[in-house]
Amino acid sequence: MTAETLQPYVAIGATVLIVTGAAIAFLLVAHLIGPKRHGPVKDSTYESGMPVITDARRRFNVKFYIVAMLFILFDVEIVFMWPWAMLYYEAATAGATIPLQNGTMVGKEFLIVGMGIFFALLLFGLVYELGKGALKWD
Amino acid sequence: MWEFLTSQMGVSIMLAAVVFGVMQGVVAYSIYFERKIAAWIQDRCGPNRVGPFGLLQPIADGVKFIFKEDVIPGHVDKVLFVLAPTMMFIIAFIGLAAIPWGGQWLVDGKLVNIQVSNPDIGLLYLLGVGGMGVYGVVLGGWASNNKYSFYGAIRATAQMLSYEIPMGLCIVIVVLTMGSLRLEEIILPQTAYWSGAIPKWNIFLHPLVFLILFITMLAEANRAPFDLAEAEQELVGGFHTEYSALKFGMFFLGEYAHMITASAFISVMFLGGWHLPWLPWAQPEATSFAAVIVKMLVLGGKIAGFLFLMMWIRWTLPRFRFDQLMRLAWLGLIPMTLGLFMITVGLLYFGLHRSWAWTCGGDTVVLVLTLMYVAVSRREVSGRTPGMNVIGVGTAAG
Numbered sequence: 001m002t003a004e005t006l007q008p009y010v011a012i013g014a015t016v017l018i019v020t021g022a023a024i025a026f027l028l029v030a031h032l033i034g035p036k037r038h039g040p041v042k043d044s045t046y047e048s049g050m051p052v053i054t055d056a057r058r059r060f061n062v063k064f065y066i067v068a069m070l071f072i073l074f075d076v077e078i079v080f081m082w083p084w085a086m087l088y089y090e091a092a093t094a095g096a097t098i099p100l101q102n103g104t105m106v107g108k109e110f111l112i113v114g115m116g117i118f119f120a121l122l123l124f125g126l127v128y129e130l131g132k133g134a135l136k137w138d
Numbered sequence: 139m140w141e142f143l144t145s146q147m148g149v150s151i152m153l154a155a156v157v158f159g160v161m162q163g164v165v166a167y168s169i170y171f172e173r174k175i176a177a178w179i180q181d182r183c184g185p186n187r188v189g190p191f192g193l194l195q196p197i198a199d200g201v202k203f204i205f206k207e208d209v210i211p212g213h214v215d216k217v218l219f220v221l222a223p224t225m226m227f228i229i230a231f232i233g234l235a236a237i238p239w240g241g242q243w244l245v246d247g248k249l250v251n252i253q254v255s256n257p258d259i260g261l262l263y264l265l266g267v268g269g270m271g272v273y274g275v276v277l278g279g280w281a282s283n284n285k286y287s288f289y290g291a292i293r294a295t296a297q298m299l300s301y302e303i304p305m306g307l308c309i310v311i312v313v314l315t316m317g318s319l320r321l322e323e324i325i326l327p328q329t330a331y332w333s334g335a336i337p338k339w340n341i342f343l344h345p346l347v348f349l350i351l352f353i354t355m356l357a358e359a360n361r362a363p364f365d366l367a368e369a370e371q372e373l374v375g376g377f378h379t380e381y382s383a384l385k386f387g388m389f390f391l392g393e394y395a396h397m398i399t400a401s402a403f404i405s406v407m408f409l410g411g412w413h414l415p416w417l418p419w420a421q422p423e424a425t426s427f428a429a430v431i432v433k434m435l436v437l438g439g440k441i442a443g444f445l446f447l448m449m450w451i452r453w454t455l456p457r458f459r460f461d462q463l464m465r466l467a468w469l470g471l472i473p474m475t476l477g478l479f480m481i482t483v484g485l486l487y488f489g490l491h492r493s494w495a496w497t498c499g500g501d502t503v504v505l506v507l508t509l510m511y512v513a514v515s516r517r518e519v520s521g522r523t524p525g526m527n528v529i530g531v532g533t534a535a536g
Contacts, residue, residue, distance in 0.1 A: 008257035011150035015235040015254055016228070018158055023224045023388065030384035034208045043212035045284045046379060056288045057280075064292045067464070071299035074472075075269075078306040081479075082262065082319075085310050089317040092486045112487055123476065135468045137461030 066134050077122050084115060144245045154254045157234055165394040166196035172449050179453040203387035211380055218281035223381065223388040226274025230395035233267040236260045237402045238322045240433040241412055244425035252430050253322065260321045261309055264403055268305070268358060271396060272298045275360075275367060278389070279377040290376025293460060294360060294367030300467035301357035301364075307475035308351040312407050314482045315343060315491050321406050328410040329422050332494065337415045341408040343494060346501035347478055348408045350471055355400040357467075360393065362452035366460055401444035405437060412437045470508070477504045 045052045088111045090096040097105035129135065142148045170185065170192070177184025185192035210216060240252035257263060272295055279291020316324045330338045341348045357364040368376030375381075378389045405411055412433035414420040419432035458466070481500035482491060490496040 007146055007150070008255040011147070011154065011255040012232070012235050012257070012263070014151050015154040015158075015232050018154055019228050019231045020224075022158065023227045026227075026384050026388060027220065027224065030204055030208045033204055034206055034383055036207060038212075042209065045211065045213055046374070047285060048374060056283045056285045060288075060292060064296050067296045068299060071303065074303045075299075075306065078303065078310065081307075081310050082313065085313045086317070086319065088483070089314060089486065092491075093317065093489065108487060112483065115483065119476075119480070126472065126476075130469070135464060137464055 063137065070129060070134065073125070074122075077118075080118070081115075084111065087111060088115070144248075144250065146250055149243070149250045149252070150254050153239070153252065154235065157239070157254065158231060161231065161234065161395060161398065162391070164398065165391050166200060168394050168398070168445055169199070169390070170196050171445075172452075175446070175449045176453050179450070200387070203384045206383040208383040208385060209380075213283045214380060215281040215283065218277050219380075220385070222274050222278035222281055223378075223385040223392070225277065226271070226392035227388040227395075229267060229270045229274060230392040230399065233264055233399040234395070234402070236263050236321060237399070237437075238325060238406065238411055239437060240430040241322075241325075241422060242425050243427060243430045245427075249425065251322065252434075256320060256322060259319050261313065261319045261324075264321075264399075265306060265309060268400075269302055271358065274389070274392060275377050278381070282377070282380040284380050286374045286379045287377050290367045290373045290379070293373075294377060297364060297366060297463060297467075298358055298360075300464060301354045301471070304350055304467065304471035304475045305354040305358065307472070307479055308347050308354065309407070311344065311347050311475070311478055311482050312340060314479075314486055315340065315497070321411070325406060325411040325413060326422055327492075329413045331415070337410060337413065338492070339408060339410045339413075343492065343497045344408075344478070344501055345498065346474075346505055348404075350475060350478075351404060351407070354471065355404055356448065356451070357463075359396045359400050359448075361397065361448050363455040363457050364463065365452075365457060366463065397445060397448060398441060401441040401448075402437065404444065405440040409440055411440075474504055474508055477507070 045056070087096075087098055088108060091098065091108040091111055095107065097107050098111070099105055143152065173195075174184045174192075176182075185195040188194040188198045210219060235254040236257070238251070238253040238256070242249045243252055244250075255263075275294045275298070276291050279287045279289075279294070282288070312324065313319060316327060318324055328337065328339050332338060332342075336342065356362075360367050367373075368378070373379070378386055381389060412420060413422075414436045417432065417436070418424060419426075419429040420436050424432075478500065481504065482497070485491045485493075485496050485500065
């Protein structure tokens with residue numbers, strides 16, 4: 001890694017430092033300047049004036065959990081598409097070839113067939129989960 | 139000193155500080171303009187008490203945020219409660235680091251990128267930062283230990299997760315068209331012209347992808363019509379119900395900074411970033427300091443246009459219901475983007491990925507198939523009870 005290739009990441013680090021410093025300064029300023037007057041009513045949960053009956057961390061609809069799970073599956077699959085897209089672009093426009101583990105060189109035909117299989121599984125998954133009613137909300 | 143200031147690192151650090159500082163002001167004034175535009179659309183006056191035309195309103199708001207009591211109620215998880223607005227704020231602003239603001243600057247015989255950071259994986263970085271945006275919301279809702287906050291947060295989480303999938307697919311389609319993950323290299327091919335007149339902006343290649351990306355950006359930024367997380371009528375303030383003073387201000391700044399990042403990103407992806415046809419300073423060959431300023435203004439104008447569009451949409455369209463929102467993502471946008479992805483892969487195989495007629499044809503095919511499916515399936519509008527008074531159907535009560 002030369003200084004040249006690291007530069008973008010150092011610059012991102014510098015940005016994160018600037019922004020984090022500003023955020024901490026904001027919190028400190030607000031903490032130091034603002035008044036602090038506590039009271040039993042002010043410290044209670046604001047639920048439009050209703051007396052609070054239970055803690056908010058209770059059971060919630062499992063659909064949200066299913067959506068989160070499906071998201072993880074789909075998003076990981078899409079992240080796999082990114083390096084594939086770059087390789088495929090090189091192969092399709094410049095005729096670049098990619099070495100497999102056993103040394104054979106493959107071109108865009110191999111890549112498109114591979115993505116076809118991957119994509120068919122992805123599509124099958126989507127159709128299956130829709131058929132199961134995993135995304136029915138009403 | 140001049141040596142360091144004109145090196146890439148010096149320019150990066152200065153630009154990071156300047157962008158952060160300027161963005162504070164821009165965000166504050168975009169809140170002012172949001173209120174003015176809302177007033178204009180609803181035929182009201184809007185803020186007009188503080189200074190001429192109410193122009194000092196954002197400063198008054200900022201002072202008020204600082205001098206108000208920073209309440210941390212007794213029932214919350216204190217660490218997460220403080221961490222949530224901090225994360226929202228940090229994540230919204232670090233996304234700006236990868237935006238190419240003004241092309242390249244020729245100084246002392248060497249070219250310097252007017253961009254805080256130009257990594258090989260600029261797009262991946264922006265997608266990652268965008269994905270982290272959900273943390274601020276979910277932590278804020280969970281830490282507040284308030285039912286409104288909690289429901290707002292889980293709604294927002296499900297929404298942001300669902301819309302991230304079509305967004306990722308739209309970006310993959312642009313990668314397949316442009317062949318690079320660097321934002322600067324995505325702009326450069328867009329600065330050429332078709333038959334010497336029309337700029338090769340990606341919006342002309344893939345109008346449907348542009349539209350879908352814009353919709354997902356609205357959803358990611360929790361903007362109307364996707365602002366279910368803070369639907370006032372049902373959830374009070376949503377995930378920031380329990381927040382006050384500058385912590386609430388940080389959520390607010392974070393939301394608007396997110397809008398600006400999203401607008402800058404979509405301008406770079408589809409509208410040629412800092413490029414404007416026929417303006418000699420806004421071409422890739424122009425590298426003087428004046429050209430850099432003009433390019434920044436051009437990109438700023440495009441961002442302002444998107445911000446205005448977002449505000450216009452907010453005061454025009456009613457909010458989605460939650461099941462409609464989920465259906466739009468999973469049954470509408472995801473299948474559409476999957477189809478567009480397939481078509482783009484096929485066109486790239488034959489080297490037609492940048493030929494206007496083919497890509498637009500592909501977009502049209504997907505759009506027509508979607509509309510045909512909608513027409514043929516004739517889904518009933520769910521949640522509508524018989525005898526319900528629907529505007530334009532029943533009596534004119536509205």
